[in-house]
Amino acid sequence: MLSKILAFWQGYVILFVWGGNPEEFFSLAVKEGVFFWDLRRFPEGLTVKVPALFLKKLRGIARASGCRFQIQEKQGLPFLCFYLRKRRLFGAGALFFCAFLYLASSLLWFVEVEAVGNACFISPKEILTVAAEKGLKRGVLKAGFDPATVTSALLAAFPSLAWVGIEVRGTKAKIKFTEQLLPPPKANGENPANIVATKDGVIEEILVFTGEARVKVGDTVQEGEVLISGEIQPQGTEGVPGQEKPSPLYVRAQGIVKARVWYEGEGEATFLIEEKEPTGRVAKAFLLFKGGKEFCLWGSCVSPYPVFQEERKVLFTPRGIFKETVSLFKITYTELEKKERFLTFEEAYQKAVAVASELLPPLPAGARVLTQREEVLTRDHRGIRVRVLWEVLEEIGVSFPLPLEKKSKGEYNKVTKVKRGFLNSIGRYL
Amino acid sequence: MAKKRVCRFLGEFFEIPREVALGLPRIVLRGCEQLTVENYEGVRVYTPEKLIVETAVGEIEITGKDFILRSLRQEEVVLEGKISALKFWFGYKEYNAF
Numbered sequence: 001m002l003s004k005i006l007a008f009w010q011g012y013v014i015l016f017v018w019g020g021n022p023e024e025f026f027s028l029a030v031k032e033g034v035f036f037w038d039l040r041r042f043p044e045g046l047t048v049k050v051p052a053l054f055l056k057k058l059r060g061i062a063r064a065s066g067c068r069f070q071i072q073e074k075q076g077l078p079f080l081c082f083y084l085r086k087r088r089l090f091g092a093g094a095l096f097f098c099a100f101l102y103l104a105s106s107l108l109w110f111v112e113v114e115a116v117g118n119a120c121f122i123s124p125k126e127i128l129t130v131a132a133e134k135g136l137k138r139g140v141l142k143a144g145f146d147p148a149t150v151t152s153a154l155l156a157a158f159p160s161l162a163w164v165g166i167e168v169r170g171t172k173a174k175i176k177f178t179e180q181l182l183p184p185p186k187a188n189g190e191n192p193a194n195i196v197a198t199k200d201g202v203i204e205e206i207l208v209f210t211g212e213a214r215v216k217v218g219d220t221v222q223e224g225e226v227l228i229s230g231e232i233q234p235q236g237t238e239g240v241p242g243q244e245k246p247s248p249l250y251v252r253a254q255g256i257v258k259a260r261v262w263y264e265g266e267g268e269a270t271f272l273i274e275e276k277e278p279t280g281r282v283a284k285a286f287l288l289f290k291g292g293k294e295f296c297l298w299g300s301c302v303s304p305y306p307v308f309q310e311e312r313k314v315l316f317t318p319r320g321i322f323k324e325t326v327s328l329f330k331i332t333y334t335e336l337e338k339k340e341r342f343l344t345f346e347e348a349y350q351k352a353v354a355v356a357s358e359l360l361p362p363l364p365a366g367a368r369v370l371t372q373r374e375e376v377l378t379r380d381h382r383g384i385r386v387r388v389l390w391e392v393l394e395e396i397g398v399s400f401p402l403p404l405e406k407k408s409k410g411e412y413n414k415v416t417k418v419k420r421g422f423l424n425s426i427g428r429y430l
Numbered sequence: 431m432a433k434k435r436v437c438r439f440l441g442e443f444f445e446i447p448r449e450v451a452l453g454l455p456r457i458v459l460r461g462c463e464q465l466t467v468e469n470y471e472g473v474r475v476y477t478p479e480k481l482i483v484e485t486a487v488g489e490i491e492i493t494g495k496d497f498i499l500r501s502l503r504q505e506e507v508v509l510e511g512k513i514s515a516l517k518f519w520f521g522y523k524e525y526n527a528f
Contacts, residue, residue, distance in 0.1 A: 027472040030504050039499035041478050048502075 003037075011052045011076030012396065018045030020066030028061045029054075045257035052079075106142055109171040110319075117178045122158055127175060130157045136175070142168055150175075192250035192402040195228040197221045199396045201259030211253030221259065221396075228253040230402050250402060257397035260370065263390040267356030269348040270383035276307060276336040283333040286315075291324035305335040345384070349376070360390060367394035455485035462513045465492060468506045473499075481509055488520040 026036065034054040038362065040047050040419070048060070052074070062069055084091035111131065113124035131137065135145035135151045147166040149341060154164045154177070162180040195211065203219045211228040215221055230253040234246045285299030294301065303310065316328040343351065353374050363369070371391040380383045434452070441451025449469055451455040456468040467483050467490065474489065475482040476499065481492045497511035 023473050023476060026476075026502060030472070030502060033504060035501070035503035036499070037501045039476070039502055041476060046476075048499075172442075 005048070007037075007051065011074070011078035012049050013052050013055065013071045014073040014075070015048050015050055015058075015069045016045055016072050017048060017062075017067055017069045019068045020062075022046055022067055025061060025065035025067040028065060030056060032057055032061065034058065034061075039084055052076070090200075093378050095217045105171060107171060108136075108138060108140055108142055108168070108173050110173070111136060111138055112172065112174045114174055114176050115179070116163075116176050121161065121179060124163050127154060127158070127177065130154055131175060132416070136166070136173060142171075192230045192400055193252045193399045194226045194230045195253045195255060195257060195397040196400045197223055197225045197227055197257070197259070198394045199223055199259070199261050201261040201396055203227075203257065203259045204393055205256070205258040207256040209254040209256075210251050211255065212254075215257075227257045227397050228255045253399070255397065257396060258393055259396045261392050261394055261396065263360045263392060265356040265359035266377065266385065266389045267352040267359065267388065268352070268383055268385045269343070269355065271343050271345075271354035271381070273341055273343055275339050275341055276309075277339055278309070279335045279337045281305070281335040283335075285331045285333075287312075287329040287331055289325070289327045289329060290322075291326075297328075299331075301331065303333045305333060307338060309334045309336055348384045349374075349386060351389055352384050356386055356388035360388070363392060364394055366394050369427045455483075455484045455487065455490065457490070457516075459513070459516070462494075463510060464500075465509045465513055465516075466506055467497070467509075473507060478511075483507060485496055488518060490514075491519060493517075503518040 026039075026048075029036070034050065034057060036048045036050050038047075038049045055071075058069065084094075111128060113127050115122075115124075128137075130153055131150050134150045136147075136150045147168075150166060151164045154175070155161055157225065160179050161177055163178045166177045167176065168174075200222050201220075202217050203217050203221060206213055206217060206227070208228055211230050212232050214226050214229050221227065230251050232249040232251060283299065285302050286297040287296050287301050287303050288295040298388065311332045311334070313330045313332070314327050315330050318326060356374075369390055369392050373389045373391075375385050375387050375389075376384060437451050440446070441448060448454050453469060455470055455518075456466075458466040461490075467485070469485065471484040471486065473481070474484050476497070478497050479493060479495050481497055481499075483490045483492070491507060491516045492513060494511050494513040497509055499507065500510045501508040
């Protein structure tokens, strides 16, 4: 490699040698201190690479050995310089290109913000604003800002930040940050609260840490009912004459209340179903999406088939270049064919159960399904209707601040799907 | 003759490599792809199938195919190709070093 670099620096020529006695030519030349490389023999003659500065010496040697040679190619820096001297503008352009590339690669083109770990309460825009004030913004030199200064400025500006790191990779700078885990709101005494039920259910387990239990295992509770009270009535002093009734102690009730909760969902399925199957015919198109408008580049952007499935794949989305979102899509239309099929009772039943199960609300974390029942409600020649009933053991207690104002039902847990009065209707399962 | 014997003796005494003490060719063969001959005197024949190198002890004939002289300089010659045989022609020169 080094010899090749040296040869390029010195400049070398590729010679074609023919006639006479080439072996003698090379032997004489080597004795004169000339060196060669990449010597190849062909039926017509030989090609060889030799430094350009030996050319004068070689003329005499060729005459002595009866050989002739011809320069096939000139390579290396001296010849390149000579060429560029003739084409000054080209040389200047090449130089400018290299300089521009170097300059462009030493600038920051993208600044990104990434939250690591905890939930993000600080908006990336605020971080970018503070970073820009300290010199970290798009278009600045990579060496033009001090990461330590930006980091300390960010930490000073946002006291809730636990850590800030700046990573520069290529032309992109990434500000990574982690927010501090703030302690939970003050516990005992400061914010008195009850634990109330979020759902109707039957208490299965109750564990009181703080407060006074108002329900016991086996009790049926309704949504909004107080399970553990934060108001502790002093005991033992009631009814003693001459003493004032002591005021109750208010605490923040804490504890675990688990109850059996029922979820119900109904689903239908018809025996005659319509299925769509691909026919095997596929059409493709390329589409450019720019600024909310779509431009068809190639193919038809309207499906050529009446029944079809459309699949859009993003091929290319340049980021940070255009103000609007620009994307190149590849659309694949798959022709489908409608087919009718009769389901068996078992298949229809499973389908109806699946539909009903989907209607059930998502179970909270830590919930455990105790029993799962399905029953056929109606069945005729057209279809089947199935009810799915889940018995779930889950925690239903939630902290609700004191004084407990009269709230309408549903405010404790707006996502509950349990029907009102449902408990009565499922008495036979209890 | 006497000079060579003295060189040989001194070379062995001072543990000097023989190619230095006696001017022997040093031949390095890397697999059957590359051959380097140092301390040579000249190239007698070069074709894509054959290379004959002249040395102080006689001629070395290398046969094979696709031969390229990767380097040809005063101190060494480097041959690349598929080498199949190596022969020494010692009868060419009077040689009594061994």
